[in-house]
Amino acid sequence: MIALVTGAFLPSAQAQLGDASRGQRSFQACAPCHSLEPDRNMTGPSLADLWNRKAGMLPSFSRYSQALKSSGITWDDATLNEWLRDPQHLIPGNTMPFSGVKDAGRRGDLLAFLKDATQPGHAPPSIAQRGNQMGGMMMGMMGGGAVPNLKKLESDQRVTAITHCRDTYRVITADGKTRDFWERNLRFKTDVSDDGPQKGAPAIVAAGMMGDRADVIFAAPEEISGAISPQC
Secondary structure (H helix, E strand, O other), X not given: OHHHHXXXXXXXXXXXXXXXXXXXXXXXXXXXXXXXXXXXXXXXXXXXXXXXXEOOOOOOOOOOOHHHHOOOOEOOHHHHHHHHHOHHHHOOOOOOOOOOOOOHHHHHHHXXXXXXXXXXXXXXXXXXXXXXXXXXXXXXXXXXOOOOOOOOOOXXXXXXXXXXXXXXXXXXXXXXXXXXXXXXXXXXXEOOOOOOOOOOOOEEEEEOOOOOEEEEEXXXXXXXXXXXXXXX
């Protein structure tokens, strides 16, 4: 694998760094899955201190594919240029759901921004903020990406009881309201990060564009089964 990967970097494949301000705008498409804050992992790993890091080797991120971990790649201008161009071509079998940026100019802009923003203390604060906002929108639309901080919840977000009857879940929140969900439209998740809910205080987060889907997010896996009561 290492020999194959090394052979991919011909002189013509070297990155041409572009305009960082344009790259910052392009990064908004990446922000729902990747943070620039150290060890703040989302769907994908944090990009902080990315240059000269071994692929698949950020200790705080545990969801790397085996293909990435065994690639032998070190991230630099050339390898990141090839990764952004076509991740599957560079590392076959990786699990990143991203088809690549085919336009060389746009890749150069994005690389120029990332090369500066991933250095310690260089991440623009607005990127983290907009990334969280965009991630929240993606969560609302698709049930993925980042979620808001769930440590402090409004009464309509804090789940107090969940019942199941035939094909229906009923979720009761602290404001006294009950919402009914077809069992395939309600998903149970965990978030053990600093943004996750308090122990024993699961949160309900909207998901889906039609308003008929939601995620209930718990502080730990063992809380899930105990929170659901069979009741018709």
